[in-house]
Amino acid sequence: xxxxxxKNILKEFETFIQSQKPSSTQAMKKACELIDQNLDYYNxxxxxxxxxxxxxxxxxxxxxxxxxEHTKIPFGKGICGQTAESQDTFIIDDVNQEDNxxxxxxxxxxxxxxxxxxxxxxxxxxxxxxxxxxxxxxTDEIFLSQICLLISQVIKNEKNV
Ligand code: SME
Numbered sequence: 001x002x003x004x005x006x007k008n009i010l011k012e013f014e015t016f017i018q019s020q021k022p023s024s025t026q027a028m029k030k031a032c033e034l035i036d037q038n039l040d041y042y043n044x045x046x047x048x049x050x051x052x053x054x055x056x057x058x059x060x061x062x063x064x065x066x067x068x069e070h071t072k073i074p075f076g077k078g079i080c081g082q083t084a085e086s087q088d089t090f091i092i093d094d095v096n097q098e099d100n101x102x103x104x105x106x107x108x109x110x111x112x113x114x115x116x117x118x119x120x121x122x123x124x125x126x127x128x129x130x131x132x133x134x135x136x137x138x139t140d141e142i143f144l145s146q147i148c149l150l151i152s153q154v155i156k157n158e159k160n161v
Contacts, residue, residue, distance in 0.1 A: 002039065002139060009143075010150075014150060028061055032045045032047075035128075044104065045063060047125070048084075049116075050124055059072055073102065078101055079102070083115055087122045091136050094110065109135070110136060111129050111130070113127045113128075123152065123155065124148075
């Protein structure tokens with residue numbers, strides 16, 4: 001049952017944050033590793049964060065999976081860019097049916113992108129690709145929102161230092 005795995009990952013991630021006091025980059029890296037090691041249908045896991053220097057631009061953050069040349073994605077472009085625009089989760093069952101999609105790897109069949117917020121502001125997103133069609137649903141969205149919330153708390157503390 002993925003729900004039990006989700007719960008265990010969240011517990012381990014919370015413990016990591018409390019005990020290691022990681023930077024936000026270290027926390028995002030750890031989240032990618034925990035997800036990649038424990039969920040076999042999550043085949044590419046990474047973060048895109050809102051650029052601090054360029055308007056309406058996402059920049060690739062920590063990730064685990066095959067190398068991508070898409071290190072910058074403008075708002076509106078691809079699934080990630082559309083998520084940044086709408087500030088709402090995107091779940092794509094079949095990426096080959098999407099016109100506005102940026103392909104990173106031909107094995108990818110489905111994708112979920114969940115926005116990350118710091119209070120009211122959208123600051124980034126977590127992006128997952130699966131090689132399985134229609135791999136993602138509501139429980140994945142809830143799980144990934146919780147991961148994003150934990151990371152945004154690390155970012156908040158970092159900003160207050
Ligand atoms: N597929 C994404 C691009 C990012 S890669 O999957 C790593 C998109 O359409 O925005």
